Each structure stands twice: as C-alpha cells, then as structure tokens.
Amino acid sequence: MNLTEAKEYWKVRASELGYRYVGRVNHSAMEHFKFYDRKVDFIESKIPPHSRVLDFGCGVGMFSQLFNKYDYLGVDICEQGIMDAKELNFKHRFQHIESYDDIKGTYDLIFCMNVLQHIGYVPPIIEEWKRVCPGGYIMLMENHVEEHDHIFPRGVERYTELIGKNFNISEVESEEFEGNNLLMKFKV
DSSP: OOHHHHHHHHHHHHHHHOGGGTTTSSSOHHHHHHHHHHHHHHHHHHSOTTOEEEEETOTTTTTGGGGTTSEEEEEESOHHHHHHHHHHOSSSEEEEOSSGGGOOSOOSEEEEESOGGGOSOOHHHHHHHHHHOSSSEEEEEEEOSOOSTTOOOOOHHHHHHHHHTTSOOOEEEEEEETTTEEEEEEEO
C-alpha cells in the first residue's frame, strides 16, 4: 500500500466508523488500561522527561496522553483525524502530513501503534524514521496474526530485520497480549 492508497483506506475506514472511534473500538476499557500501563512503564523507564516523541500515525491522538511529560508531536496522513486530535487533546501538537518529508526535527522516541500492519511495504517508512530518530527508541504495537485482508502480519524477527536495515539495534523487547497483538520495543 503506497501513501496515496493508505490515505484512501483511512478515509473510507474513518467514514465507516467515525473518526473519533477509529482505533478505539477493538478493546474493552479494562484491556485498554492494561495496555496503557505497560506502555507508560516502558516509556517512563526508558525515556527521560521532556524528550522529543514522534507518534507516527497518531490518528485522533488516542495515545497522546501517554506523553504528558514529553515534547510530543503526533502526525498522520488523515487530515480529519488530525483535526479531531487537535480538538480532543489540548496539551499536544498534531500535524497533518502529505509526505514523510513533512516531518521536521529529530526525536528520541518513535511511537507507532497499529499502523505498519496496514502497509505492505514498510522500508521507506523506516528509512524516514532513521532521518528523524538517529538514536533512541522505536516502540511498535502491531497485530501479528492475519485476521483481515488488510493486515500484513509480521513478528518480532521480521520487524527486527526491517528496522535493522537502517538502525543498529542494541536491545529488543517484545510482549504478546490478547492473542494477536505484539508490543515491541527497540533501542536504536
């Protein structure tokens, strides 16, 4: 899926589900808080306060509250999602991007939740991450079990290989939960 196809996919999906609910309807509140605690623990143990965080594919900013202690920027190709994120999240910055070149600056953490699983060919994205995060952490959560025709499942080994083509990885942690989701943390 190229960038144009991805934009069209999210436009259709968001119009079907409603922008405010894209990415929110799959988990119960209890499960969401369990995931939230795991992410907060990792983030706070690895990333010093005030570090720069790039939330790649932030949608409506669902996870932005994880980063209240950080210099956060959420980016997405879905313009309506970014408009909703700005309306719902007053503490953080959000930016609609037309291309990866629109992302400026450098970051200590790239946070990417349930985005890459929708993209068949991810090397150009990871190449851009190298440009904006030359050292630090990459945190991914992805579905790694094929359940839908729009999912490209990849396990820890495959993501390590893909990320390792552009980064020197010094540490990898992973955790599976709810049977098909994988939380991966890479120190680069």
